[in-house]
Structure formats: structure tokens, C-alpha cells
Amino acid sequence: MFEKILIANRGEIALRILRAAKELGIATVAVHSTVDADAMHVKLADESVCIGPAPAKDSYLNIPALLAACEITGADAIHPGYGFLSENAKFAEILHDHDIAFIGPSPEHIRIMGDKIEAKRTARALGIPCVPGSEGGITDDEEAMRVANGIGFPVLVKAAAGGGGRGMKVARTAADLSDALTSARTEAKAAFGDDAVYLEKFLDTPRHIEIQILGDGQGNAVHIGERDCSLQRRHQKVLEETPSPALNQDERSRIGEICAAAMRKLRYSGAGTIEFLYEDGEFYFIEMNTRIQVEHPITEMISGLDLLVEQIKIASGAPLGFTQADLELRGHAIECRINAEHPATFRPSPGKILYYHPPGGVGVRVDSAVYQGYTIPPNYDSLVGKLIVYGRTRNEALMRLRRALDEFIVDGIDTTLPLFRNLVRNSDIQDGAYDIHWLEAFLANGGMDDVSS
Incomplete structure (x- = not known):
């Protein structure tokens, strides 16, 4: 197992990585830009290193600075989170050349799946259905x-x-x-x-379905169900749920096993997500993300797994500690991405959080790195946090989400909380009757006109 992990990211995913590492007894190093000096993961890490000014190219994308931080602190592994350098094959190669473990798949697999044309060729060769x-x-x-x-x-x-x-x-x-x-x-x-x-x-009314997989690079791989990510604006996911209300058990088992079998053939290592468009009972591969996903918590809620812990174990050389038959997926989970944006115009709203009260109670989880008095900088993505709810049934999860959204308070900046409060009361969402075009049509038709600009 690793002795010290450097977290090459920021925000809620950096805090999520830190918590997983601490639960494994691994020391942590937080790197940060000058504007992130007061970030939560920086405060909680065992060590911290400033790696540059605010622009990401000078800090979180600055490979020499990250290598220097590893050398200074003695970190023997880097977890890249998502975004930034998480799918940069060259970065993974450089770490390997410096005897630093990259907590993710091999550079070869990152490179193959990072090129959409090569990814499609590879998917076809592995038996994955393609558009x-x-x-x-x-x-x-x-x-x-x-x-x-x-x-x-x-x-x-x-x-x-x-x-x-x-x-x-x-x-x-x-x-x-x-x-x-x-x-x-x-x-x-x-x-x-x-x-x-x-x-x-081009498919007219598809759903966006993704399959979560884990492989250990030793020929073992499992799928951990699907996530429905069809509620999107400008191709950016807004709300995700699992299991998908559009699939039956035979369909999810079929596509899940196709994906797991493909990853066994590829000898894939780590967490990954194979994404599909789904229409009229057919799945069509669109891409594979060779990293942890923003929406991974809903899979954790129905499986009982900690996907970050599994990533770290696999990267340290451990085989998967369970088989497909060992996995039992129960209940329903939904995630809302709460952004620092106006809920109707989606205008960014960086600034100081004057009051912050996250919801709680049974089946409610908030993954966020903000706190009261924290200032959201204008330099990066606008994610405030992720609200995740779990229920034994989809209806229970929806009712719990409705209650949690009403409890969630973030003052001082605009957020997309009013959008979700509106969505969770919409009959199409309650019925699961939506596709990848639904949200943009809802907004274009005045779905948020009652929110003041």
C-alpha cells in the first residue's frame, strides 16, 4: 500500500480523495493554487504545497510543479481525481518514469480511450455495440x-x-x-x-446511460450497474440517477456484462465508465472515461462500495477483492450538481458564501468542499457541491430529494438549487419520462421563467 498520496486536484473531489486515503491510513498531500489556500482539503491534509497562481495552466496543469511537490513531500502516488490531468496519458507516463504511481489506468488505455475514433474502433473489437x-x-x-x-x-x-x-x-x-x-x-x-x-x-430521443466498471489489470473486472445521466444542459450533466427508470433488469444485466467482459479482455486497471446512448432497446457506445466520474456517489449508495478506496487498492497492486456474484445493488439513488450559477440564466456567480446549511437525515449525503465564509473563486468550474439521496424505491428517493432540497441553504451567491426544486416537482421527472433533450426543451419553454434574473 502507498505511504503518501498527493492529491492533484481541488474542490469536492480533492476532499473526497483525502477522506478515502485517510480511511486507509495513508498520509495526504494537498496541492493548491494561490487562490485555493483556504480550501477545505488544504486545511485537512497532512501537508500542503502551493504549486502556482490561479490559472490552471500555471498550477493544477503544471506537471513540473506537481513533480516537485512529490519530491519535496516524498509522495509515492498521485490521485488525479477528474478533470485537469486525470485523462492525460503523457502525465501518467511521466509519473511512471519518476517511480510515482498514477492512481488510474495505464497510459496506453488512457490514450486509446481519449481518442474518440480509436476508442470506437477498440469498442467494436471488444464486442461493445457502437453508433x-x-x-x-x-x-x-x-x-x-x-x-x-x-x-x-x-x-x-x-x-x-x-x-x-x-x-x-x-x-x-x-x-x-x-x-x-x-x-x-x-x-x-x-x-x-x-x-x-x-x-x-444522430439519435432523436436517446437516453444517456453509463456503466460503472472496476478492473484490476490482472484480468478481473466487474460492472456496478448503470447511471442515467440524461438530464443535461449543453451536453453537461445536471442530475443523475441509478438505476435508470428506462431499463429493465435483463437490459442492465446484458449491457453490464458486455462492458465487464470487454474490460477483462483489455486487462483494464482502475475505475472507468463506459457511456452509451440508449434508444428503442438498443445501446450505442459513445465514449469511455478512464477516471472516476463526478456522479460516482450514487453508485456507491446502491452498492455499498467506496470507489475511491477501490481505486487506491487497485493502483497499489491489489486484485479485486470481490466478484460479480458478490455484488448486490439495492435501492435507488439520485444526485444533483449544485453549481454557483443563476438557476435560470446559468450566469456564473462566484463570491463569498455568507451562510451555508447543508441538509441531513437518513439517506442524505452532501459531497462538498465549501463552508460558511468560503469564497468561490471565478477561475475554475462552478460546482458548489453534490446532493445525493438514497431510498429503497425511486419514489422514496424522490421524496427524500424534495425534502433535502428544501433544507439546503446557500446564501451570498446564486446557485442552481431553485432549478432542482422545480425539477423534482415536475411530472415528467417523477415519471422518469425524459431524454437527453428534455431539460433544454424545459428551459426553452419557460420552465424557470418564475425565477427572477
Whole structure:
């Protein structure tokens, strides 16, 4: 087991990693930018190192500074959390070259799954169902038109190195294709430094279903159920739940075993999430995230596992301590991402939290690194925290979520709490009758017009 872990992240995930490490008896090192000196994980870590000024490129993405922090503190492992360097294969390689463990998968697997075209090829080879589309990158408009006509309009133009909805454009007709290609390439080049794009069939009313997996790199892998992440705005997840109200037990078992079998073949190591679009009983692979996900707590709630602890154990060389048959998933869990944003306009709202009162009670969990008097800086993502609820049934979880949202108080900044209070009372949400386009249609149709700007 590791002696000391450096946490190469910030916010709630940094605090989550710290807690897992402490429960394993492992010392922790918090790194931070100058504006994060008062962060909760910095206060609680055994040691802390300032690695640079506020801009992420000068601090949390500064690999030499992270290596220096490891050398100064004697850390023998780094946990990258999510975002920042968590899916950077070069970073994982550099750590290996410096005899520092990367708590995550191999650089090879990060690289394969980080390239959307190569990931799709690999998924097909592993028996994972994929969305119909181009075999590789599209080089010109003529090739794009040939592929699009073959799979049928509408089609989705996607950045090969993309993520978070950037470099993604829909062409509903042949007349739209050239503009969609130009726009996607331009956006991809600006966001990722790579303008390679590919085409996929566009599905009109899919759900976004993801399968949580764990592998130990020794040929053992399990799936831990699915999460429904269909409530999204601009391709960013807003609310997640497990199990999905859209799947039956046969469907979830089938796709779960396909994913676990694929990870056994790949000899994948660590936590990962295989993401699908689901429509009319069929699953279509879209990408794999080779890291812990923001929404991992709902899987923990129904499985009883601590996924961060499992990540650390696997990275230290331990085999999985359980089999698929040992896992029993019970109940229902829902997560809301509470952001420092106006609930109707989504305008960022950094600033000082004047009063903070998180909810509590049976089946309620809040993963957050903020506290009363804490100032949310404008330099990073706007996540205040995650509200997670558990119930024996979906209805019990929804009622518990409604109660918890009414208890949650954050004063001094705008947050998206009013959005969730509205959503949890909506009949479509209560019935589980939503897809990936539902939330944007709800907002466009005045779903939050009663919230003052």
C-alpha cells in the first residue's frame, strides 16, 4: 500500500480523495493554487504545497510543479481525481518514469480511450455495440457526404479529441453538413488543438446511460450497474440517477456484462465508465472515461462500495477483492450538481458564501468542499457541491430529494438549487419520462421563467 498520496486536484473531489486515503491510513498531500489556500482539503491534509497562481495552466496543469511537490513531500502516488490531468496519458507516463504511481489506468488505455475514433474502433473489437458512423476521421466534405448518406441523416459531427459537448454539431440535412463540419473543426481546434472530426448517426430521443466498471489489470473486472445521466444542459450533466427508470433488469444485466467482459479482455486497471446512448432497446457506445466520474456517489449508495478506496487498492497492486456474484445493488439513488450559477440564466456567480446549511437525515449525503465564509473563486468550474439521496424505491428517493432540497441553504451567491426544486416537482421527472433533450426543451419553454434574473 502507498505511504503518501498527493492529491492533484481541488474542490469536492480533492476532499473526497483525502477522506478515502485517510480511511486507509495513508498520509495526504494537498496541492493548491494561490487562490485555493483556504480550501477545505488544504486545511485537512497532512501537508500542503502551493504549486502556482490561479490559472490552471500555471498550477493544477503544471506537471513540473506537481513533480516537485512529490519530491519535496516524498509522495509515492498521485490521485488525479477528474478533470485537469486525470485523462492525460503523457502525465501518467511521466509519473511512471519518476517511480510515482498514477492512481488510474495505464497510459496506453488512457490514450486509446481519449481518442474518440480509436476508442470506437477498440469498442467494436471488444464486442461493445457502437453508433453507426465513420470508421475514422473525415478528411473532406466529399467523404463526409458519402458517409452521411450511408448512415442516413441526421448525423452528428464530433471532435475526435473532444469532450464536454465541444466540437459537436448536428447536420439534419445534406445542406447542413458543410457548415456543421466547418463549425465543429473550428471549435475542436480552439478547444483541443486538434481539428479531426468523425461522423455518427444522430439519435432523436436517446437516453444517456453509463456503466460503472472496476478492473484490476490482472484480468478481473466487474460492472456496478448503470447511471442515467440524461438530464443535461449543453451536453453537461445536471442530475443523475441509478438505476435508470428506462431499463429493465435483463437490459442492465446484458449491457453490464458486455462492458465487464470487454474490460477483462483489455486487462483494464482502475475505475472507468463506459457511456452509451440508449434508444428503442438498443445501446450505442459513445465514449469511455478512464477516471472516476463526478456522479460516482450514487453508485456507491446502491452498492455499498467506496470507489475511491477501490481505486487506491487497485493502483497499489491489489486484485479485486470481490466478484460479480458478490455484488448486490439495492435501492435507488439520485444526485444533483449544485453549481454557483443563476438557476435560470446559468450566469456564473462566484463570491463569498455568507451562510451555508447543508441538509441531513437518513439517506442524505452532501459531497462538498465549501463552508460558511468560503469564497468561490471565478477561475475554475462552478460546482458548489453534490446532493445525493438514497431510498429503497425511486419514489422514496424522490421524496427524500424534495425534502433535502428544501433544507439546503446557500446564501451570498446564486446557485442552481431553485432549478432542482422545480425539477423534482415536475411530472415528467417523477415519471422518469425524459431524454437527453428534455431539460433544454424545459428551459426553452419557460420552465424557470418564475425565477427572477
